[in-house]
Amino acid sequence: PQDLERYLAGRTLILLSNREPYEHVRSEDASAEDGIALRRPPGGLVSALDPTMQRTRGTWVAWGSGSADRETAGEDGRLMVPPECPSYTLRRVWLDDADVEGYYLGFANSALWPLCHLLLQHYETRAEHWARYHAVNARFADAVAEEVARAPGDAVVWIQDYHFAAAPAMVRERLAATGQKAFIHQFWHIPFPPPDILRLLPTEAQQGVLRGMLGNDLLEFHTERYAMNFMDCVAALVPDVQMRREHRRIHFEGREVHVGAFPISIDVARYEGLARRAEAARRAEQLRVRYGANGATLGVSVDRIDYTKGIPERLRALDQLFEEAPEMRECLTFLVVATPSRSELASYKALEDEVLASVAAINARWSTPEWTPIVLFHENIGAEELAAIYRAGDLCLVSSLQDGMNLVAKEFVACNVDEQGVLVLSRLTGAAEEIEGAVLINPFNVDGVVAGLREAIAMPQAQRRARMRAMRARLRRATIFDWLASILARVDELAPPAAEPLPR
Numbered sequence: 001p002q003d004l005e006r007y008l009a010g011r012t013l014i015l016l017s018n019r020e021p022y023e024h025v026r027s028e029d030a031s032a033e034d035g036i037a038l039r040r041p042p043g044g045l046v047s048a049l050d051p052t053m054q055r056t057r058g059t060w061v062a063w064g065s066g067s068a069d070r071e072t073a074g075e076d077g078r079l080m081v082p083p084e085c086p087s088y089t090l091r092r093v094w095l096d097d098a099d100v101e102g103y104y105l106g107f108a109n110s111a112l113w114p115l116c117h118l119l120l121q122h123y124e125t126r127a128e129h130w131a132r133y134h135a136v137n138a139r140f141a142d143a144v145a146e147e148v149a150r151a152p153g154d155a156v157v158w159i160q161d162y163h164f165a166a167a168p169a170m171v172r173e174r175l176a177a178t179g180q181k182a183f184i185h186q187f188w189h190i191p192f193p194p195p196d197i198l199r200l201l202p203t204e205a206q207q208g209v210l211r212g213m214l215g216n217d218l219l220e221f222h223t224e225r226y227a228m229n230f231m232d233c234v235a236a237l238v239p240d241v242q243m244r245r246e247h248r249r250i251h252f253e254g255r256e257v258h259v260g261a262f263p264i265s266i267d268v269a270r271y272e273g274l275a276r277r278a279e280a281a282r283r284a285e286q287l288r289v290r291y292g293a294n295g296a297t298l299g300v301s302v303d304r305i306d307y308t309k310g311i312p313e314r315l316r317a318l319d320q321l322f323e324e325a326p327e328m329r330e331c332l333t334f335l336v337v338a339t340p341s342r343s344e345l346a347s348y349k350a351l352e353d354e355v356l357a358s359v360a361a362i363n364a365r366w367s368t369p370e371w372t373p374i375v376l377f378h379e380n381i382g383a384e385e386l387a388a389i390y391r392a393g394d395l396c397l398v399s400s401l402q403d404g405m406n407l408v409a410k411e412f413v414a415c416n417v418d419e420q421g422v423l424v425l426s427r428l429t430g431a432a433e434e435i436e437g438a439v440l441i442n443p444f445n446v447d448g449v450v451a452g453l454r455e456a457i458a459m460p461q462a463q464r465r466a467r468m469r470a471m472r473a474r475l476r477r478a479t480i481f482d483w484l485a486s487i488l489a490r491v492d493e494l495a496p497p498a499a500e501p502l503p504r
């Protein structure tokens, strides 16, 4: 926090993300004022950025959805948050159904998402989707430029994620037109693909994405590999650039664009604290008695229902394990948390149906009067309950087919306060490049997943403990606050503050 204080002195942060940090929703709840309740999204990103925004008193620009959001904001979409201690501005940008269809469900989630995750069978491209994405990015860029104009001190614009690939160049253009200055940077929360994959975008969209991202002064990815993929795409697809790969620097339109790896993390103390509560210990014990009695191994997995997470592949591996190792029957129970996500898209809905059908089929095939192999939590689970589930797990299986980082792996390690759990982790996650001590698997190779599960189940107690201790020690040194500090330190290095620190 001290470092953060130093990096933020004299600066005003203008943040742009698709999801908002405070959402107003209609509610029948008796405590809701005028039938409107406030929802705070549970994600780690908001929990790290919200206190930072409170300190810098900047502006967070995001998609305002629903009528309750409109009623609680001013005419210009602005309101002060958090409600209990108003200290920064939330600026909501309104999208209509056609915008959501083209920008969010369309280009962001049916083109960029599958391409970045290298899952081409889900890739769909439509001219209308790109046009909407471009138009919506332009509206967000307008809002950001307006907020920069209001900002006292040096403005730093920080853009989040693949929803806004086109926005950085647009923000730069608008600021240049009005003679304003700001440092512009972007964190890309998902993988970045190599050129052969990005080539699958129609030329206009492909150029719009790359040139849009080159509007940044600094681009942050989770891993060196994604950062290098971005540089390779620029080298292959954008004419007239020079680059110094060894310096992670691109010379474009007379400016330098810096690129770097900044692996994201979680609020480790918060998860650990949740898992250490007496209530979590009780709940974990209850789960163990109910599902892991008589020394049975308790496996856990936690995901949004998304085709990148390898949920059907994981279920196939469990089915095969019970088939080829009869001694595992009644000795391994899996708690599968699978939360519905992006259900408006046909591919997500179809996946949800497939997961439900596979779980039912496996349970019908192997259940005995005393034992059900898979216990499905098909819902959104709060952080307290999640921490108890992680604490109860003897092993956690992350089988993503491709994943920018995968925070579930880190959450499991933070919550495994009894230090007896084994992490079985897909090699195809950013986390696998950082975490040492997991059993690594390739989710496409079902035989290998089965072997990894058997290795984890058979791992001697002392080895489990040693590995988990080492993973926990390392995680404590790399929390989401360290991630944030390392990015702000890089911004500070590239653009030292010109203005005197503002009185807070």
Ligand code: F6P
Binding pocket: 019, 043, 161, 189, 190, 341, 342
């Ligand atoms: O970076 C991936 C991401 O957009 C996360 O920010 C978010 O938690 C997750 O995917 C869920 O996505 P959505 O906002 O589409 O529900």
